[in-house]
Amino acid sequence: MARTIEELEAQLARLRALLREASRARDAAAVSRVRAEMRSVEKAWEEALTVETAKGEAPRGGIESELEAPAPTRRPPRDLASVPVREQVNQALAILGAPASPKLISTAYQAFFADPLVPTKLASLRRDEERSFTAQGHSRPYYICAALTHDRLNPARGLLAVSNWPLERRIVAPLSPRTDFLTHAVGTAEQIQRLAAAGHSPPAEAWRLLRRFAFNIPGAHELGEPDPERIIAAARSEATVHQEADDCERKSAAARARTQLSDVQQLFGVSSLHILRGASTS
Secondary structure, three states: OOOOHHHHHHHHHHHHHHHHHHHHOOOHHHHHHHHHHHHHHHHHHHHHHHHHHHOOOOOOOOHHHHHHOOOOOOOOOOOOOOOOHHHHHHHHHHHHOOOEOHHHHHHHHHHHOOOOOOHHHHOOHHHHHHHHHHHHOOOOOOOEEEEEEOOOOOEEEEEEEEOOOOHHHHEEOOOHHHHHHHHHHHHHHHHHHHHHHOOOOOOHHHHHHHHHHHHOOOOOOOOOOOOHHHHHHHHHHHHHHHHHHHHHHHHHHHHHHHHHOOHHHHHHOOOHHHHHHHHHHO
């Protein structure tokens, strides 16, 4: 019998608590077993979300629901030519702090800035940046580049990053989607705190985005206005469960990338065909 998204989210919360307990007890077998079950439930959650979205319903509690929702009434935009798309993406990723999809990048940017950023404009951006880097090298202070898969060092599908981030941060290992999600939540909460500390009122769109993150972090969600401090604490608490294993995978992959890949490949990845050819000639 198919489980609802709410049931799957409740099961994920229970499994995260079990994982935290097993990790503290240094029970490696239990940690491995719970992580395997979490991957299975997360896959089921993604499938349920896809089905619900296809039916035209608003997904409940997932960050993609925010991305698919109609855009709210926005503040008057500045001169649309004032900020290039690559700079808009860089500013959004600076807030999020980890590789992200074009939809999330667009949502995060428009949550904090007045200019529109349409996700379709990002479709060719990475290819344009790769061509520019290939022709000009490190002539720019940064490039919008790819996140890399930890095993084959391919460009991770649908994820963008910034070239001046450490290579480890641009690696996507098995636990990275969750740790990056928590990083996104912390980055969004901290940006809201910075605006408030500077005497600015954070936009309503920023609060809506933060609420979506909080809904999927145990101990972060509460009724009413989301509390950035609470969300940061809850996200960092969960991150400690995954961080050590995730960091180990990322560092190992980054070390391989530095020794095996050229500068352009370290930023934009290598194709499967390139890897197969390299293996055949070795």
